[in-house]
Amino acid sequence: MGNQKARAIASVLIVVLALVLIVTGVVGMSRRATATGEEILTNMRTRAVLIATGEGAVESYVAIAADQAREAAQAAGASMSEIREAVAAAEEEARNNSSANLLDYATADTTGLDAALSTLRAALMDYRAEEAAAEAAYVEQMQATAAPEETEVDTSQLTSEADLEAMLAEEEEVEVDMSGFVATERMNELRAIADEKYAGVCTELMALYDTLDQAALDTLEGTIFDIVSQSGDDFAREYDRYNAAGGAAALSNRFGAWVIRYGDDLVYVGVGLILAALVVFFYPTLVKKLGVPRMIIGLFFVLLCVVALIYDLSLSGLMSNTLVRMGMNSILVLAMAPGIQCGIGLNLGLPIGIVGGLIGGLLAIEWQIGGWLGFVFACLVGMAISAVSGALYGMLLNRLKGSEMSVTTYVGFSIVSLMCIAWLVLPFNSLELRWPLGTGLRNTIVMSDATSFGHILDNFLSFSIGGFTVPTGLLLFMALCCYLVWLFMRSRTGVAMMAVGNNRRFAEATGVNVDRMRIIGTMISTMLGAVGILVYSQSYGFMQLYTAPRQMGFVAASAILIGGATTSRCKISHVLIGTFLFQGVLTLGMPVANALVPQSTISETMRILISNGIILYALTKSGGEQRA
């Protein structure tokens, strides 16, 4: 009871903290649009501009001093080196003097400049808006006239998934050559107005800096324009920009401004804390319902969401990516289910099925069967091949009962290595598949949307709501497969198969043919592996041969274990939850890790850590199933 009390107190404290954060954050955010927020921005803007122009002023002051020194030295008839020294000394002196005494920011009267900058900003915003509209129209026009060229990608150099990932991201942004873009008339008008306002600003600036001349101010125009306004401005962006330009020094209440700037982040953290408080409060129930690993991963996922929001990453985009990745991996994970249920445990020999599916896909491309027909054809061929190899594999496993885990692992590895030879010697002729020179199949084969069945499920009935794209076809196919497996588990054979997995001696005592059930389970698992890799490839847009399938069994195994399955028991819900959590953590983890530690491979490291760690955890559990 004492424990429960402590938990209650802790959770209440966390909730109080969270509420404080949320209220502060909401208040801060609400003040952005008020006079307070405006004042903060105005102050910072003015200071930023003053600093920028101040630097310009110093430079012109230094230049004058240098000229004077040179002339004086030349008049004295000094040698070249002496002149150079004299000039340097004068520059140094002038810089030091002017930096210190140029302007006392705190006491200077900037009211006039404030007003001038505000009008300039208003004018610039009009201009930027027009520019953006004009550019968008131009891009649309260009795309309409010129059909998008088929971009030839050299995939030979791409090996790791991360590379492909990066390439995919690039591919999504269609690049239009902007060199032909000409400013519209309206833009020119608005620009003229902005220039006019800038003249007002110049007057104010020259009043403050006596050394500034018009020429220096003309060169500073671009810099000041960029400081004052940029397209897509909001409070946070402006604040950050002025802050970077040194504007924060102008603030009288820095903390207040900070709260207003980071109000949204405070709210996110607050919401996260409330979730944490709920977890603390319901800890025993949650652990009982979900189990420790699922809870940890779930919390990690929520943490990633909060961090993504704080770093202003597009959460809707990441979520839609998660959904796609969940769909593309789900069938591979689903393939684990019959294996577990028939008692062979984690089917780490999944590459056997994957290889079958790949052959099906290759044949479809070789014979140029595209679209839905191609997908169905590839699935059928893949399943046929996998059914045969799955049956043989099942017979092998029946002879090695009790050590399935190591056998499946080794079989998986061997088949991948064997197929590495096969990919080199199989007589495929299509140039899409073969290396341009020499023999053998490519490492990575592009599945184009047009001629093959790339993205055929992803694009089917897909729609998007505000940056959140729903791959309807993919999700429907996932649901269909899950439903079929679920249905099978309710059939007479399915029930018998589950009994074999659950308690082999029970099944034997009831006259169930244990070996046959295990073979059936292995076959279904392998066949699902074949369909799974085709779904994966079509969504990915590439088929990966050679060593790529090696890790897939492990990834699928860890996903289903995260979902709550054990090595002897699993349900369809475990497949779905596990795939979502696993892929969600990876999808969010990559950009978040890159935001935290730029230019690192930490996300790849994390993926390996998570997937292998989960398998290890599950193995420690699989021995001790005897419950008191």
Place this chain on the structure above:
Amino acid sequence: MSAEYVLQMKDITKRYGENTVLEDVSLSVRPGEIHALLGENGAGKSTLMNILFGMPVIHATGGFSGTVSLDGAETHIQSPHDAMEKGIGMVHQEFMLLPGFTITENIKLNREITKPNLVSRVFGKNLETLNMKAMAKDARTALDSVGMSIDEYTLVQGLPVGYMQFVEIAREIDKKGIKLLVFDEPTAVLTESEAEQLIRVMKQIAATGIAIIFITHRLDEVIAAADSVTILRDGKLVATRDAKKTNTLELAELMIGRKGESMVTAPDRDKPHGDKVALEINHLCVDMPGEEVRDVSLKVYEGEIFGIGGLAGQGKIGIPSGIMGLYPAAGEVNVFGAAHELGNPRKSLENGLAMVSEDRRGVGLLLEQSIEDNIVFNAMQIKGEYLMGIRLLFSLRDSRKIRKVANQMIKDLDIRCTSALQHAGTLSGGNQQKVCIARALLMRPKLLFVSEPTRGIDIGAKKLVLETLVRLNREQGMTIVMVSSELMELRSICGRIAIVSEGRTVDVLKATDTDVNFGLAMSGIRPNQEGGSVNG
């Protein structure tokens, strides 16, 4: 050896939770005495020995009350190692020998004689060289004292079972300062001549002043070897007798006894059973590890409750398991006049046989599945019931029908559970047993085997399970063969009871037969040919 008793255990009481397994048991052993400890399975012999050896299981479950004295001084034995230090040795029933080591190495294991060498002088005692010569000499002495002429450098691997037993004894004797040796059913695995030799060795050892506690259930060996006998029954001390002043009949009666009133009584019938033979077993052998059936012949008549009794490990459980096809079996079995195929569980079930297994968690249940799935499993798999859709081609479980029958069974058998969806693994033992019975009943069997139906379940559930069996027999005329270690249970509901010893039927007794007859039969002696055992 100044004290009168080398070991005195006084007023030992041990509880496992609510369950009292030993109550006020006292045991006193004189130096140089062979003291037999006698009792049925579950009488408390092993618990008493666990206490003597300070086994962790005792400490982990709350310890015990009472005192243990060695040589007159009260001691607390903390662990088996502590017991060994204090001069108590054990000869195990299952041999604790390393097969790949020689006899000498086994005897001297962990007590090796060593001599220092260069490395050990630097790195410590653990790296000293073994003094094989001295070890072999010690081993030779120990082997000689148990009457074994075998070479001390022979590998244990491949030795005859009897030899291993003697090596084990030699190891215990070799321990310095040994005062008390416990022999846990040493003759169970020995041939007759080996058993005789063992008794001779025991007497030799005792003559050197070492006391021996001899655990057994063979009454004639007790008379032959022991000086005094302590008999336990149901965790209570029944009697301590001088072996010379008693006989097997008295011991048998003391061992079995009438344990109070029976819980369940089956109503008497004019005619105990029909005339038709329901099950005829001729020379059945079953290869079930630990429960081997060597040669059993029985006849069970239609409509009776037939009991099979005997001590643990004697093969009674192997009989139903063998007939149902769970273990390889040979012999001739007729079910309702038709020849029965052995080794095919499915055929057995299809032929109207059903079995409630003694190993509920291992064989009897799908622990991680719901009660309803457990109950209908056999009916669904064997009879194709509780399915919907097109038969054989595409048939799904019929959830509604399954739920209905499961709820009916839960009500009929009073299965205590939250719902039909509760996992079988989370039920208590008694309720798990009821689920097993429910599954067997859905098969509507003509002949039901019930194996150890009351093992590990509480007294209320026991009563209910037994009453259910009686009701099925009386109301539906179901023929029931019940296998149980609890003689009391068998005698309360069965008409006739076969007693099995060492894989053979000793005799078929009536429930009303005397305790003496049951006691003798349990230790392998056929009552009507008093004095000599059937199997020698």
